[in-house]
Amino acid sequence: MSPGTPSPETQGRRTPGADLPDHPDRLWRSAEPKRAYDVVIVGGGGHGLATAYYLAKNHGITDVAVLERGWLAGGNMARNTTIIRSNYLWDESAGIYEHALKLWEGLEEDLGYPLLFSQRGVLNLAHSLQDVRDSVRRVNANRLNGVDAEWLTPEQVKEVCPIVDVSPDVRYPVLGGTYQPRAGIAKHDYVAWGFAKAAADLGVDMIEHCEVTGLDVRDGRVTGVQTTRGPIAAGKVALAAAGHSSVVAGYAGVSLPLQSHPLQALVSELLEPVHPTVVMSNAVHVYVSQAHKGELVMGAGIDAANSYRRRGAFHIIERQMSAALELFPVFARAHVLRTWGGVVDVTPDASPVVGLTPVEDLYVNCGWGTGGFKATPGVGWCYAHTVATGEPHPLNAPFSLDRFTTGKLVDEHGAAAVAH
Amino acid sequence: MLLIACPWCGPRDEAEFHYGGQAHVAYPEDPAALSDEEWARYLFFRDNPEGLFAERWSHTAGCRRWFNAVRDTATNEIHAVYRAGEPRPVIA
Numbered sequence: 349m350s351p352g353t354p355s356p357e358t359q360g361r362r363t364p365g366a367d368l369p370d371h372p373d374r375l376w377r378s379a380e381p382k383r384a385y386d387v388v389i390v391g392g393g394g395h396g397l398a399t400a401y402y403l404a405k406n407h408g409i410t411d412v413a414v415l416e417r418g419w420l421a422g423g424n425m426a427r428n429t430t431i432i433r434s435n436y437l438w439d440e441s442a443g444i445y446e447h448a449l450k451l452w453e454g455l456e457e458d459l460g461y462p463l464l465f466s467q468r469g470v471l472n473l474a475h476s477l478q479d480v481r482d483s484v485r486r487v488n489a490n491r492l493n494g495v496d497a498e499w500l501t502p503e504q505v506k507e508v509c510p511i512v513d514v515s516p517d518v519r520y521p522v523l524g525g526t527y528q529p530r531a532g533i534a535k536h537d538y539v540a541w542g543f544a545k546a547a548a549d550l551g552v553d554m555i556e557h558c559e560v561t562g563l564d565v566r567d568g569r570v571t572g573v574q575t576t577r578g579p580i581a582a583g584k585v586a587l588a589a590a591g592h593s594s595v596v597a598g599y600a601g602v603s604l605p606l607q608s609h610p611l612q613a614l615v616s617e618l619l620e621p622v623h624p625t626v627v628m629s630n631a632v633h634v635y636v637s638q639a640h641k642g643e644l645v646m647g648a649g650i651d652a653a654n655s656y657r658r659r660g661a662f663h664i665i666e667r668q669m670s671a672a673l674e675l676f677p678v679f680a681r682a683h684v685l686r687t688w689g690g691v692v693d694v695t696p697d698a699s700p701v702v703g704l705t706p707v708e709d710l711y712v713n714c715g716w717g718t719g720g721f722k723a724t725p726g727v728g729w730c731y732a733h734t735v736a737t738g739e740p741h742p743l744n745a746p747f748s749l750d751r752f753t754t755g756k757l758v759d760e761h762g763a764a765a766v767a768h
Numbered sequence: 769m770l771l772i773a774c775p776w777c778g779p780r781d782e783a784e785f786h787y788g789g790q791a792h793v794a795y796p797e798d799p800a801a802l803s804d805e806e807w808a809r810y811l812f813f814r815d816n817p818e819g820l821f822a823e824r825w826s827h828t829a830g831c832r833r834w835f836n837a838v839r840d841t842a843t844n845e846i847h848a849v850y851r852a853g854e855p856r857p858v859i860a
Contacts, residue, residue, distance in 0.1 A: 594816035605812040607789070608841070652787035653770070655841050656818040661769040663783045696812045753808040 375541050376420075376548035381555050384581035385413045387735060388573055389588055390560050390596055392416025393425040394536070394721060395713055396588035397543035398728020399735070401459075404550035406729070407736035412552045413582075414544075415575060417559035421540030424590050427658075427690035428721040429613050429635060429647040431626055433470045433531035435490050435497050436763040440746035441699065442493035447743055448726025449530060455725055461542035463534045464640050468625050470531035471500070471509060473675070475520040475631040482762050483526045490528070498527045509625050511678050518674055520632050533626060533637050539724060560589075563599040569708040570600060584709045586735045591656065591691030593714035600707045604714060605752050606693040609650040611718050612660035612668075614687040618642035622678060630762070632671035644682060646672055650692060650718060660689040692717050699758040702731055702744040711735050712749065719764055770844060774827045775835045775851050788824030790814040791836040792856060818842050822856045 387403060389396045392414045403409045416422075432452055434445035456463050474483045483499065490497035502514040505525045514522045548554055555577070562574030563585065572581040589596045591608045623638035633649040648668035651660045665687055672679055695701060695715035700723070702713045713731045716723060730741035740748065751757055770782035796802055796810055815821065821841050826834045838848040838859055848857045 592818070595818050603809075603813050604816075605814075606816050607814060608816055608818075653782075653823070653839075654789075654816065654821060655844055657842065657844050661782055663769055663781075752812045753804050755804075 375545040376554050379413070379553035379555050381413065381415075381558060381575070381577050381580050382553065384572075385553070386411040386583045387413075387586060388580055388582035388584070389414045389586045390573065391423075391588035391590065392420045392544075392554065392556065393423050393588065393590060394421060394540055394543065394724040395590070395716075395727055395731070396586075397421065397540055397547060398724050399586060399588060399713070399731045400552045401543045401547040401550070402729045402732035403736060404547055404552055406732060409736055410551035412547075413580065414547070414552060414554050415558045415560055415573070415580075416554070416556050417576075419556050420544055420554060421537065424690040424692065424720065425536055425540050427613065427688055428536060429637065429645050430533045430536045430639075430721055431470060431531070431628070431635060431637065432465075432534060432722040433528050433626075434495050434722070435470070435472070435486065435526060435528045435531065436760050437486050437489050438758050438760065439493060440758045441760055441763070442490065442495055444726050444730060444743045444747070445723060446493065446495050447729065448723045451725035451729060452534065453530075455539075455542070459542040459546045461538065461545060463538045463542055465532065465534040466640070467530050467532040468637075469508065469527060469529045470626040470628060471505060471512075471525045471527050473505070473512075473525040473627065473629040473631075474523050475629065476523070479631055480523050483524065486763060487526050496528055496530050498529070500525050500527050509623065509627055511622055511676050512627060513675060513677055520674065522675075531626065533639070535640065536721060543724075543728070560596055560599070563596070563710070565600050565707055565710075568706075570710040584711065584735055586711045586713065586731065588713045588731070590714065590716070590720065591693050593693050593712065597705070597712060597714075600705070600710055602705050602707060602710070602712070604693075604701065604712065604749070605695055606701075606715055607654050608656055608691050608693050609653070610655050610657060610660040610689040611648070611650045611692045612664055612687060612689045613645065613647040614665065614668075615639070615643040615645050615685050616679075616682040617685045619644065619682060623676075627675065629671065629675060632675070634668050634671040634675065636672060636676065643685065644679065647718075650694065656691050658689045658691055694718075696752070697757040698760040698764040700727070700747050701749050702727060703734055703740045703748040704738075705749065717764065770846070772825060772837065772846065773849050774825075774830060774833075775849050776833060777827060777830045780827070780830060784827060784829035786826040786828040788826060788834065791822040791824045820847065820859055824852075
């Protein structure tokens with residue numbers, strides 16, 4: 349029996365989650381590395397896969413390999429809390445995140461693959477007078493940039509998400525919140541599989557269990573990569589290695605303004621639908637949604653100390669849980685099913701680095717910190733343009749490496765919504 | 769959670785400490801003489817190794833003093849702690 353066929357016993361009675369789509373056995377071909385490619389992408393996560401897809405689709409570049417040291421999309425793409433929104437403060441951020449959101453809105457059709465993209469809205473709560481001022485300012489900035497945003501009173505917050513405690517006698521009372529109705533969640537694995545399948549169908553090689561151990565640089569130009577599966581020559585090399593970007597870029601002598609930290613998340617057991625939207629709180633460091641299957645999905649802040657261990661400190665989880673319980677008293681009897689961590693690469697201004705490097709034909713996409721998932725299609729689109737043309741796309745031009753020299757930072761600590 | 773041996777107080781939970789990032793980054797002797805690239809490097813670029821890393825900690829819930837540690841960021845094992853002003857110990 350193929351995996352897509354319901355067994356006779358289950359036909360006719362649908363259990364929660366049974367409307368999740370089934371999958372064919374193989375979505376892409378796991379390729380053997382060739383000796384040379386026009387473009388080698390280092391990192392088979394969401395960003396690497398989306399970049400490969402748009403290189404092939406938008407630019408006709410199909411002699412492309414995606415190298416992944418583990419299994420495809422097993423890093424932060426498998427570990428994030430799948431929140432999608434574009435309500436950042438600055439024009440530069442609105443440009444790239446809103447481009448991503450618009451792509452999300454047509455992505456299932458474009459990839460021909462279900463992504464469970466659900467525009468259930470995102471609430472960002474304010475708990476202090478300063479939070480309120482910053483939030484209202486951000487709503488106004490969003491609107492000027494054509495990004496949907498509303499300021500909600502505590503009563504309106506309660507209408508959108510009835511399980512939020514908006515009573516005034518708690519330690520951090522809810523004084524209101526910003527709301528982006530077009531924001532939401534998607535199923536992260538399906539997003540990765542959708543991009544991988546679509547890219548593979550266009551001729552891109554997916555090469556798993558292939559760790560990059562060196563970058564070949566000759567006369568200031570990258571010519572290939574050294575891997576655990578042998579050397580691979582490359583016309584261009586595009587890094588998309590997230591938490592390990594500093595290590596990989598270091599092989600070419602390129603320094604990046606990154607610090608790698610563990611970031612944790614957790615899920616509850618499956619519960620009936622209680623949480624209709626996504627709630628984030630910058631001040632108390634928690635963000636919660638309910639997955640299609642029914643788990644409450646919660647994220648925490650990063651561990652303060654640098655680490656490449658995919659395991660964070662327990663007191664971070666404790667703080668996250670206490671914050672979640674105060675906001676959602678109904679969670680008190682939920683059980684944690686599992687917790688996990690990933691390694692995120694954080695920049696000084698909480699904005700990414702996407703563009704050229706001092707080494708010719710070597711490109712970098714990193715520094716997305718705690719919020720890279722939402723950008724997946726947008727950055728894939730722009731990074732592919734950058735790699736294909738050798739010039740930054742207008743939407744990622746502000747996120748160049750040299751902004752740290754010019755001083756033209758894009759400070760998104762307020763809107764990044766996770767403690768950095 | 770890390771167990772960090774404060775050089776003055778002994779081993780305590782990580783939650784008692786505040787992290788200070790890379791150690792031994794000296795303030796430039798003559799900041800005005802730096803190029804934009806050199807100033808950017810001082811302000812924004814820090815080492816980010818997967819391996820041994822000399823870093824600063826402050827025992828905020830204890831003696832409130834700063835000190836340094838050498839920790840392996842791949843394993844979180846702390847190889848040495850030493851007082852501010854002391855040189856980075858050589859780890860075999």
